[in-house]
Amino acid sequence: MGFHYRWFDRDQEKMDEMGIPLTRAQIDERERAQEPQRLFSRGEQTGIVLTALIFAYGWTQDDTALVFFCLSFLIFELRKIAAHFSVAYGKSIANAMQGFSLALLLGAFAMLFMN
Numbered sequence: 048m049g050f051h052y053r054w055f056d057r058d059q060e061k062m063d064e065m066g067i068p069l070t071r072a073q074i075d076e077r078e079r080a081q082e083p084q085r086l087f088s089r090g091e092q093t094g095i096v097l098t099a100l101i102f103a104y105g106w107t108q109d110d111t112a113l114v115f116f117c118l119s120f121l122i123f124e125l126r127k128i129a130a131h132f133s134v135a136y137g138k139s140i141a142n143a144m145q146g147f148s149l150a151l152l153l154g155a156f157a158m159l160f161m162n
Contacts, residue, residue: 086131091124098120098124099117099121111158112156113155116151116155118148119151119152122144122148122151123144123145125144126141126145127141129141
């Protein structure tokens with residue numbers, strides 16, 4: 048009879064598919080073999096699609112402030128792609144995209160309140 052840690056016991060699967068208890072090594076192996084995390088969450092994907100539709104509406108209606116606002120959001124969200132796929136300069140490109148999206152956002156608000 049040994050000492051058993053129970054702090055995080057509920058968070059782990061204790062049995063395999065056949066009902067045999069898993070060892071600590073098997074639990075660690077299952078955690079490492081999990082799917083890689085998604086680049087965008089479902090909420091972010093929905094926001095990107097809705098923003099693209101609103102962008103198209105603003106483009107057809109010649110609403111420049113709305114177009115700038117939508118571009119700001121799209122560039123801010125798409126910076127994750129630049130950081131993920133560009134190995135050498137990804138972080139720098141993502142930071143530049145973030146700064147440009149904030150500048151577009153401020154420009155959209157300035158255009159909104161100037162008219």
